[in-house]
Amino acid sequence: MGERRFVLLMLMPAALFLGFLVSYPVALLVYNSFFEVSLIDPSSRVWVGLANYVDALTSKRILESALRTLKYSAFALFFELLFGLGAALLFAAIAKRSQWHRTIFALPLMISPIVAGLLWRFLLVGNIGILNYGLAALGVIPDPGAIKWLSDTDIVIYSVAAADIWLTTSFVALVSYAGLTNIPQDVLEAARIDGTNAVTRFWYVTLPMLRPVLAVVVVVRGIDALKTFDLIWIQTQGGPRQASEVLSMNIYQRMVRYGDLGQASATATLFLVFMIGLAGLAYWKVWRTGND
Amino acid sequence: MKKTLMCTVAAFTLATSAAQAEGITVLVEGGGHSLQQAVADAFTKETGIEVTFVEVPYQGVYDKLSAEIASGTSNYDVATIDVVWNAAFAPHVEDLSELFTEAVKADLPPALLADANVGGEMIGMPTWANAEIVFYRKDLWEDPANQAAFKEQYGYDLAPPATWQQWRDMAKFFTKDGMYGTDVIGGTSEEWMAEVLQAGSPGVILDDSGNVILDNPAHIEALENYRAPLCEDKSVPDNALEISWGEAQNLFYQGQTAMMKFWAHAYRMTPEDSKIAGKVGVAPMIGGSAGIAGIPGPWYNVIPSSSQHKDAARQFIAYAIAHNALGIEAPLGLAATNSAYQSYMGKPGYEHFGPLMATLSAPATKGRPLNQHYQELVDEAVMPAFQGALECEDNVAELLQEAAATARDILGQ
Amino acid sequence: MTSRGPHDLGKTIINAGALLLVLSYALPYVYLVSTALKPAADVQQIPPSFFPNRVTLENFATVVTTAGLPQAFLNSAVVAVLTTLLSLLIAVPAAYVSALYRRRLTVLFLLFALVTRMVPAVSLGVPLFQIMKTLGLLDTTLGLVLAHTSAAVPLALLLMSAFFESIPKELEEAARMDGCTRFGAFLHIVLPLMPSGLAITALFSFIASWNEFLFALLLTSQNGKTAPIVIAEFNSVYGLAWGPMTAAAVLYSLPVILVTLILQKQIVGGLTFGAVKG
Numbered sequence: 006m007g008e009r010r011f012v013l014l015m016l017m018p019a020a021l022f023l024g025f026l027v028s029y030p031v032a033l034l035v036y037n038s039f040f041e042v043s044l045i046d047p048s049s050r051v052w053v054g055l056a057n058y059v060d061a062l063t064s065k066r067i068l069e070s071a072l073r074t075l076k077y078s079a080f081a082l083f084f085e086l087l088f089g090l091g092a093a094l095l096f097a098a099i100a101k102r103s104q105w106h107r108t109i110f111a112l113p114l115m116i117s118p119i120v121a122g123l124l125w126r127f128l129l130v131g132n133i134g135i136l137n138y139g140l141a142a143l144g145v146i147p148d149p150g151a152i153k154w155l156s157d158t159d160i161v162i163y164s165v166a167a168a169d170i171w172l173t174t175s176f177v178a179l180v181s182y183a184g185l186t187n188i189p190q191d192v193l194e195a196a197r198i199d200g201t202n203a204v205t206r207f208w209y210v211t212l213p214m215l216r217p218v219l220a221v222v223v224v225v226r227g228i229d230a231l232k233t234f235d236l237i238w239i240q241t242q243g244g245p246r247q248a249s250e251v252l253s254m255n256i257y258q259r260m261v262r263y264g265d266l267g268q269a270s271a272t273a274t275l276f277l278v279f280m281i282g283l284a285g286l287a288y289w290k291v292w293r294t295g296n297d
Numbered sequence: 298m299k300k301t302l303m304c305t306v307a308a309f310t311l312a313t314s315a316a317q318a319e320g321i322t323v324l325v326e327g328g329g330h331s332l333q334q335a336v337a338d339a340f341t342k343e344t345g346i347e348v349t350f351v352e353v354p355y356q357g358v359y360d361k362l363s364a365e366i367a368s369g370t371s372n373y374d375v376a377t378i379d380v381v382w383n384a385a386f387a388p389h390v391e392d393l394s395e396l397f398t399e400a401v402k403a404d405l406p407p408a409l410l411a412d413a414n415v416g417g418e419m420i421g422m423p424t425w426a427n428a429e430i431v432f433y434r435k436d437l438w439e440d441p442a443n444q445a446a447f448k449e450q451y452g453y454d455l456a457p458p459a460t461w462q463q464w465r466d467m468a469k470f471f472t473k474d475g476m477y478g479t480d481v482i483g484g485t486s487e488e489w490m491a492e493v494l495q496a497g498s499p500g501v502i503l504d505d506s507g508n509v510i511l512d513n514p515a516h517i518e519a520l521e522n523y524r525a526p527l528c529e530d531k532s533v534p535d536n537a538l539e540i541s542w543g544e545a546q547n548l549f550y551q552g553q554t555a556m557m558k559f560w561a562h563a564y565r566m567t568p569e570d571s572k573i574a575g576k577v578g579v580a581p582m583i584g585g586s587a588g589i590a591g592i593p594g595p596w597y598n599v600i601p602s603s604s605q606h607k608d609a610a611r612q613f614i615a616y617a618i619a620h621n622a623l624g625i626e627a628p629l630g631l632a633a634t635n636s637a638y639q640s641y642m643g644k645p646g647y648e649h650f651g652p653l654m655a656t657l658s659a660p661a662t663k664g665r666p667l668n669q670h671y672q673e674l675v676d677e678a679v680m681p682a683f684q685g686a687l688e689c690e691d692n693v694a695e696l697l698q699e700a701a702a703t704a705r706d707i708l709g710q
Numbered sequence: 711m712t713s714r715g716p717h718d719l720g721k722t723i724i725n726a727g728a729l730l731l732v733l734s735y736a737l738p739y740v741y742l743v744s745t746a747l748k749p750a751a752d753v754q755q756i757p758p759s760f761f762p763n764r765v766t767l768e769n770f771a772t773v774v775t776t777a778g779l780p781q782a783f784l785n786s787a788v789v790a791v792l793t794t795l796l797s798l799l800i801a802v803p804a805a806y807v808s809a810l811y812r813r814r815l816t817v818l819f820l821l822f823a824l825v826t827r828m829v830p831a832v833s834l835g836v837p838l839f840q841i842m843k844t845l846g847l848l849d850t851t852l853g854l855v856l857a858h859t860s861a862a863v864p865l866a867l868l869l870m871s872a873f874f875e876s877i878p879k880e881l882e883e884a885a886r887m888d889g890c891t892r893f894g895a896f897l898h899i900v901l902p903l904m905p906s907g908l909a910i911t912a913l914f915s916f917i918a919s920w921n922e923f924l925f926a927l928l929l930t931s932q933n934g935k936t937a938p939i940v941i942a943e944f945n946s947v948y949g950l951a952w953g954p955m956t957a958a959a960v961l962y963s964l965p966v967i968l969v970t971l972i973l974q975k976q977i978v979g980g981l982t983f984g985a986v987k988g
Contacts, residue, residue, distance in 0.1 A: 011892045012807045016819055019804035019863055026860035027826040030837035034829070044836065045363045045389065092735075095728045099721075104974050106732045111970050112739040114917050115963035117938045120955060123945070124742055127754070127952075131536040133544060135741065135758040149757070156483070156538030171738060176914065180869065183910040183977050187876050217875035221868045228828050235923070245483065245538040245684040257832045261360065263673040264385060273833050280828040284821065327946040351931045352778075354942040364839045364928055372848075372931070379947070543950050551756040562948055568750040629948055 034277075038270035045264055057271030066247075067255060067272060073162055074251040077237075078230035081166040081173075085226060088170070089177025090219075094207075096178070097185045111179060113172045122239030125168035129154040129240070155241055158248035165237045165249050169230065177222055184218030185211070224287055228280060252276055320347035321374040321609045324362060326355050329377035329596060332425055332624035332631060339623060340616045346609050355379075362386065362601065371603035374610040377424055380412050380595050384667040387415035391600040391607060394419040396615050404634040406657045408593045412664035421597025422614045423633035425624060428582065428591035428662070429491060430652040432549060432563065433457055433556040435578035437471060446470075457580035458556070461495070461522050464583050468532035471555035478532035479556050480548055481524065484541025486675065486683045487665075488558055491592045492519035494661050495585030501592070502674055502704065503666040509710060511678065511701040512694070519585070520686050520693050528689035537687050549573070558582065560594060561656075562629045564649035579648055581655040590661035595633065670707055678703040739963075746770070746957040753953040769957035779940050779958070785851065786920060786936040787965065792855045793919035794912050797862040802908070805870030806896050810882055820871060827864040835928050842929055849934045857929055858919040865918070866911045873907030874900070909976035916969055937962050 038057055042050035061067050092110060096103040113121065128136050137149040146152055154164040188211060196210045212219075234254040237243065243250035243258075256276065260269035325333065330352045337348035351373070353361060359382055365371040366389045378386060397419050402410060409423045437443055438455060447455040451466045458464040468478030482488050490501045498515030499505065510516065526532045534540065534548065542559075549557045552572040567574050582591045598617065600610045622637035624630075630647070632638055638654050641647045656662060665671060682700035686693050741760060745753055746769050748762040753769075773779060808816040838857050839848075847853030877900055885895035901908075926936045941962065944955035 008811065008892070012811045012813070012816065015803040015807040015896075016816070018800045019823070019867060020819065022800050023823065023826050023860065023863060026838070026841065026856065027829065027834070029841065030834045031826070031829055033837050034833045045366050045385065047367050048369075092728075092731060095724060095731065098724045099728055103728070104971070106728055107974055107977075108967060108970050109732045109736050111913075112736055112963070112967075115920075115966035115970075116739070116742065116959050117921050117923070117941050117962065119923060119938065119942050119945070120742070120959040123950070123952070123955070124738060128738065128741070130539045130544065132534050133547070133754070133756055133758070135760060138757050150534065150536055153536050153539065156536055171735075174735070179913070179977075180910055183906040184873070184876075186906045186977055187873055187904075189876070214876060217872040218869075221872040224824065225827065225865060225868060228824070232828070232830060242484070244680065245687075246681045253830050253832070256830055258673075258676060260832055261363075262676065263670070264363070265673075270833065273830050276830065277825070277828055281821075281825055284824050284828070288817075288821065327943050328948050349932070352943060353927065353931075354939065354945065355947050357927050357939070357942075360835075361928060361931070364836050367836060368840050368843050370843075546949065547754045548756065550751070551754070553756055560948070566949060570749055571751040 031277075034270050035274050037266050038274045040267045042267045043264045044260060044266045047266065050267075053267065057268050058275065060268060061272045061275055067252070070247075070250045070252045070255045073249075074231055074253070077162050077166055077233070077251055078227060080163055081169045081230045081233075082223070082227055084166075084170045085174050085177050085230075086223070088174045089222075090181050092174070092178040093181035093185060096182050103182075107179060107182065111175050114175050116172075118172070118235060119239060121172055122168060122236045125165075125171070125236075126155070126240045129164055129167070131156070156245050158246060161241060161245070161249045165240050168236050168240065169233055172236070173226060173229070177226060180218060180222050181215065184215050187218070188214045220287070224284060227287075228284070231276075231280060319606055319609050320349060321606050321613055322349045322351060322372055323613075324351050324353070324358060324373040324376040326358050326377070326379075327352055328629055329424065331627040332629055333377065333617060335623040335626060336617045336620050337613075339620060340613055343616070344612060346612065348613060358382075359385075366601060366603060369603065371601040371605075373601055374604040374606045375598050375600055375613060377596050377598050378421065380593070380597060380664060381671055383412060383421060383597060383599075384415055384669045384671060386599060386601075387418070387420045387667075389602055390420050391602060391604075391611075392418040392420065393422055393600070393611070393614065396422055396611065396618070401618055404636050406593070406635065406654075406662075408657060408662045408664055409595050409633060412593065412595060412667065413597060415667050421599040422618050424596045424598050424617065425621075425629075425631035426593050426595035426633045426657055427560045427562055427631055428593050428653060428656045429488060429558045430561050430582050430591070430649060430656055431457060431556060431580040432559050433467075433578050433580065434552075434573060434576055436576040437555055438578065443470075457578060458583055459580070460583060461492075461585050465522075465525055465530055465532070467556065468526050469530045472530075472532040476552070477534055477548070477554045478530075479526060479554050479558075480540055480545045481527040481533045481537040481687065482540050482542070482545050483537035483684055483687045484539070484544075486679050487592050487594075489519060489523045489683060490665065491558075491582060491590055492523050492585060494590035494592070494663055495519065495583070495587055496522075497585070497587035497661070500663060501665055502671075502679065503668060507666075507668065507708070509701050509704045509708065511682075511704050512697040516697055517694050520683070520697065522585070524686055524689065524693075527687060538684055561649045561653040562631055565628070565630050565646065579652045581652040582659075584659075584661075587661040589656060589659040590663070591656040591659065593657055593662060593664050595664075668708075673707055674704050677707060742956050743960050746953065746960045748953065750953055753956070769953040770961070772951075772954040773958045773961060776940065776954070776958075778935065779937065782935050782937040782940045783962070783965075785930075785934055786938070786962075788851055789854050789858060789934075789936060790916050790919040792851070793858040793862055794915040796855060796859045797866045797915040798908070798912060800859070801863050801866035801911075802870050802901070803896070805867050806874055806900065808867070809871040809874035810877065810879055810900075820868065823864040823867045826860075827868075831861075831924050835924055838925065839928050848929060849931045851934055854926060854929050854934055854936070855919075857925040858922055861922070861925070862915040862918050866915055869911045869914070870904075870907055873904055873911075877903065905976040909973040913970060913973045917966060920966060 040050040041053050096107055128134050131137055131153045132150045140146045141149045155161055196206045232253050234251055234257055237249055241249045243254050256269050256273045259265045330350045341348055362376050409426055413419045413421050444455045447470050458467050471478040493501050493516050496515035496519045502511050504510050527537050545557055548554045550571050564579055567577055582589050598614045600607055604610055621632045621634045622640050625632050625641055638650045642650055678700040682696040685696045744761050747765045749764055749766045808820050842848050842853040882895045885899040923938045926939055941958045944951040
């Protein structure tokens with residue numbers, strides 16, 4: 006079989022599948038963005054050209070929630086990578102005996118996100134949640150109402166990220182660990198025989214070999230963090246005073262709660278274009294350099 | 298009254314039941330399922346029409362019904378929807394005016410009839426209704442020491458609060474011994490909306506002709522009063538913005554607050570082994586200058602225009618309202634008609650029905666605006682101003698003016 | 711292995727550190743379990759207590775007698791298993807050529823897969839509903855499996871292609887010189903070297919489907935309803951049944967713990983290409 010044909014055949018099922026089930030919704034999304042159209046009655050639509058885009062790009066609300074989304078994602082991603090990669094290296098250090106560690110570490114993944122969201126809401130809410138009682142008992146804060154995790158507009162966007170970090174650090178840790186186990190032992194052995202120390206080995210051997218996996222982890226987690234809204238919605242509904250509203254929540258509210266399909270589609274399309282740009286950048290800078 | 302209703306239905310049933318043995322599918326939230334199961338069983342027994350409930354989480358009712366309607370055909374013959382969705386679904390559901398016979402109309406609180414009427418059509422039939430009433434700790438109120446101390450401090454007898462001033466006084470009085478007098482909810486705005494009506498506003502957010510009145514004196518006065526226990530009296534937990542229905546209810550159940558305003562159904566839901574089981578008293582919603590007023594929380598049965606079994610669906614809805622009392626035995630214990638509530642009045646365990654009826658049929662009680670943009674008005678205009686006011690700065694009028702401007706912008710006024 | 715002092719000390723520190731990390735990370739989960747074991751009046755006790763004052767199984771009793779829940783658990787399991795298998799079947803071959811036969815087409819393809827992951831789920835819901843309705847797949851297991859697979863394939867593709875990248879191209883070439891076809895080299899030589907990657911990809915496809923809410927809500931109603939929907943129903947407008955909800959969540963997590971344990975066994979180190987070639 007020719008190489009070209011082989012590649013095409015291997016790609017075909019995935020391409021057809023995604024093309025069929027995802028392309029239509031995406032095309033519809035872009036199409037809707039040029040109309041004034043309601044979610045409940047899509048058959049009656051009015052062409053408005055770029056008006057929805059002009060509205061989206063000049064809206065202070067959308068700009069603010071876009072910036073908040075970036076803050077939220079950067080914060081969540083940083084800690085997920087820090088904790089996740091740290092945990093993966095620890096697991097690798099104790100290798101075979103880490104099976105139970107890793108399973109316990111995967112526990113957050115096993116809870117329905119809606120329950121996890123409520124759980125964190127109840128952990129954090131002042132005067133009621135156990136976190137503040139714990140901190141007060143340790144003497145860190147004077148009383149259980151001292152920190153208003155979910156109602157202080159300055160910190161709420163970071164407080165709601167805690168649930169996200171808790172839920173998805175496992176993903177980073179387990180994937181990175183699997184990546185570590187995938188590194189051929191003879192390469193590491195060779196480096197060890199050369200007398201390099203652990204830090205050097207990590208920096209010059211392990212990390213470069215882990216790069217494809219890490220790149221995927223960063224890109225996937227980055228996209229997911231930018232898209233998160235249900236976890237935040239359950240905890241605060243975007244409040245107080247929209248201080249925890251992120252862009253995809255804005256899209257959700259506009260599309261579903263207000264039924265304004267056209268405007269929401271324009272915002273979603275802009276969001277998509279922005280993420281494609283970001284992913285393209287990540288590809289050229291991180292991924293590609295490792296292979297060519 | 299009940300008899301006439303049943304006869305009407307019987308006639309209606311006879312006229313159509315010969316047609317065929319069929320089934321209908323009803324889209325419901327959990328509450329709607331439990332409250333209507335008994336009536337559905339009776340209906341099937343009488344007509345042979347099977348009733349299948351599809352139960353989904355709250356938001357799912359709206360999401361699924363809109364997806365069905367948008368796709369052109371519907372698997373649902375009846376949907377039980379929250380009143381806040383009435384306006385949005387109105388263009389896509391059947392007109393049920395003919396089911397509102399004189400007998401049915403006479404048996405329903407006026408506010409529930411008004412909420413069914415969108416653009417001159419009766420788009421849904423009430424299934425049950427709810428409203429906030431006053432919950433208080435009987436043991437504390439009946440304690441002679443408290444009664445004496447209260448009288449001495451405030452100059453009048455300690456009784457369940459009935460006015461704004463009494464509410465504040467009692468909240469202050471019971472803020473002692475590690476307990477708060479009450480709570481201020483900052484997570485949702487309905488409780489404040491009730492006070493807007495109590496202050497004599499012709500409507501909440503909008504007046505009857507759809508003009509934005511979010512910054513009228515009643516809205517401002519009500520918000521000042523609503524936040525007073527938080528901002529001036531310090532008689533509530535200070536994290537009001539984190540408090541929503543669930544937290545408010547829990548604070549009361551846990552004995553952390555002496556009284557609360559809450560939806561009437563909660564009267565039957567106090568956990569049996571809770572500290573306050575058996576100590577809960579209820580009273581009608583408090584009143585302001587316009588007297589008692591509440592925001593009704595009714596649900597409506599509607600027939601999507603795309604239903605394939607409209608006749609059977611009509612029969613079911615007519616039957617359900619005629620036998621409205623059958624739902625009361627369900628855990629939530631709610632109904633819509635006066636006669637249904639009256640049939641349980643005086644029975645032990647249903648002490649909340651009196652206050653609920655008093656609140657629902659109070660002259661100033663009025664539903665939330667039936668506007669397609671209601672949800673957007675609340676999320677984008679009301680909540681930011683409402684939550685801003687709970688930060689206790691001297692800017693209530695300003696915030697509401699801003700909110701009114703946002704609201705006019707949304708409505709294109 | 712010879713034992714050396716400092717080495718042992720290092721190991722002890724690492725072991726202790728790992729244990730501490732894992733335990734503190736598990737605390738919210740433990741709190742969830744502890745809440746599920748509390749009686750109704752205590753589930754949201756103020757001030758809260760970490761452990762139950764009185765242990766009761768009443769929440770679990772409520773859950774197992776909840777109508778439709780056993781069926782929903784079964785539906786979830788069937789959907790998640792089928793989604794996992796279908797995702798791997800579709801994604802692994804594509805990931806293989808994307809990693810080992812890198813060219814403009816495969817790069818574009820990976821970016822395309824990435825884009826499909828970026829689309830806000832809320833804007834996929836209604837169009838997917840229409841597709842499934844047209845195909846007559848509403849409220850069927852197959853319909854939901856297809857929807858979940860569309861969400862799982864991009865992740866599986868990206869993950870697997872990252873894992874395949876650690877395979878040197880020479881390995882495939884050597885296999886072909888030994889008489890393997892291209893497909894044979896993929897199936898018999900390279901794939902067996904990928905237990906970690908396959909296990910982790912399967913795990914996350916499984917979990918994504920197991921917990922998925924929005925598509926399940928829109929695409930199923932009676933027959934195909936999955937457990938996350940039933941669990942969400944414990945949170946009604948008339949109050950949150952937090953005790954039963956936590957109990958249901960705990961029960962629902964047990965099968966995943968089993969799946970994770972099984973798949974974790976596949977995630978082992980010690981890959982050496984020398985051994986393979988020999």
